[in-house]
Amino acid sequence: MLLRAESVGKRFGGVAALEAVSLELEAGAVHAVIGPNGAGKTTLLNVLSGIYKPDSGFISFQDENLTGRAPHQFAQAGIGRTFQNLQVFFNMTVLENVMTGRWLHERCGLAMALLRFPALARAERACREAAAALLEMVGLARWAGSRADSIPYGALKRLEIARALAAEPRLLLLDEPAAGLNPTETREIDELIRRIAARGITVVLVEHNMKLVMGVAQHVVVLDYGRKLAEGEPAEVSRDPRVIEAYLGAEACSR
Amino acid sequence: MAAAPPSGFRKPPKPLLALAALIAALPLALTNNYTYEIAILVGLNAIVCVGLNLLIGFAGQISLGHAGFFGLGAYGSAILAARYGWPALLSLPVAVAAVGLLAWAIGRPILRLTGHALAMATLGLGIIVSIVLATEDRITGGPDGMAVPAFFVQGEKAWYWIVGATLLVAVWLAQNLIDSPRGRALRALHGSEVAAGALGIDAAAHKLSAFVISALFAATAGALSAHYSGFITPAKASFLHSVELVTMVVFGGMASTFGAVVGAAVLTTLPQFLTVFKEYEMVLLGAVMMLTMIFMPRGLVPTLERALAAARRIGR
Secondary structure, three states: EEEEEEEEEEEEEEEEEEEEEEEEEEOOOOOEEEOOOOOOHHHHHHHHHHOOOEEEEEEEEOOOOOOOOOHHHHHHEEEEEEOOOOOOOOOOOOHHHHHHHOOHHHOOOOOHHHOHHHHHHHHHHHHHHHHHHHHHHHHHOOOOOEEEOOOOHHHHHHHHHHHHHHHOOOOOOOOOOOOOOOOOOHHHHHHHHHHHOOOOOEEEEEEOOOHHHHHHHHHOOOOEEEEEEEEEHHHHHHHHHHHHHHHHHEEEHOO | OOOOOOOOOOOOOOOHHHHHHHHHHHHOOOHHHHHHHHHHHHHHHHHHHHHHHHHHHOOOOOOOOOHHHHHHHHHHHHHHHHOOOOOOHHHHHHHHHHHHHHHHHOOOOOOOOOHHHHHHHHHHHHHHHHHHHOOHHHHOOOHHEEEOOOOOOOOOHHHHHHHHHHHHHHHHHHHHHHHHHHHHHHHHHHHHHHHHHOOOOOOOHHHHHHHHHHHHHHHHHHHHHHHHEEEOOHHHHHHHHHHHHHHHHHOOOOOOHHHHHHHHHHHHHHHOOOHHHHHHHHHHHHHHHHHHHHHOOOOOHHHHHHHHHHHHHHHO
């Protein structure tokens, strides 16, 4: 098992955002987390990437207990992620954003940096090439030298994916990668997720677009009010009466 | 084989050489000891600002107590040399290293916190330092200050070259750091700390290294200034001096090493010509800070760079 979360709970004030959620994620698959708004999907991703420390339960990744560690330690363990509300480095170029993603693979001590060791220039060239290759993969090569704040929204979404891939994670958490995208862009994301999975990277996808989820995921977890409502194969989950009720109920309320 | 994509938009060509040329050529314009003295003051403040810019412009942290490190470097080296008879060449690095250790000890717990914790802590530290310097008069000479043994060299011209060379080294070190992967990590923290964390960048460790480096630069400038002027008072460690330093960085341009140098140059030179306003120095600083924030929040050098780039685009 690549990742194991056991009865994870997280409260904000009096509200239980997650309650006794247990998960087992197998390596090499695309897992999806779905659920109505406020079901706790993003909270779950934040717990799985160390941004929130759970109030109860524990998380282990490749049999290493990560509970209570800092976000950068989750990244060191091999968990990468993107963000629903974009967290692009707008003070850099597109290429530099992806180069920053290589941080864990760069050996750059303080003395090495301050004194500009020649080895650094070689490493920098390799880093630049790796980043350029990733931009090619996500289709952003032509924007490599542009400032990140000058490219379109859909491109920023893919930039975040390229940056996360640069860290060579074993597990990649994608928080609504298709939100706000048009159908063409969504198809590109769909295809990109398949290519990431084909590289052997396990993916956790939080997404509202059911067509995307049902097409690309092998395993679906449904959250509702912070609890795990159901899980299984996409076809199986979409027939589950509890899931249908949760979604219809939520939609009925919002109308 | 794909061509290497353009590297970045913020790298002016060979600015370090330009600065070296400027420092080498400037004596042609310096006609008397007084102008040399101003140039030396500019250099000393620029050394502090180049370091402080790493902290403010790149690590995104404010320090309101860097004059404290400046003062500790100055008094540390002065006391070792005057009271214990150490040669200045030894007292200076020892004092600077001690200040670095102190900054590390203070920064380590504080930089784990987010927000303006560092600003408050350094504000407190700066005030404590200036009070201690003023009251421990048996060691420091109190508010009247103390005499400092001279360096192995004397005279304005020699000091000009010492300070100029130190400034060049400081700029070289700072630029090296910024151009390295560590510099990118620092800029990432400024861009989005949460995204930087998700890429494995340890925010606290990087902020701490920027803080310690900036303290080392300030202490170096402080110790040099003590041996240069031969006499120091606690005013060098005052809150007012801390605010002056921050204003220089913000005015010159955050996240721009050469902006920090320009900011130090302008705001050190200006008051020398406006001696009539001496009593209103604080007001002047406040006004500069406010006007900078309103009319060019990026600071002087980055604003000019952008204007130049825009003018070139139109000219094409």
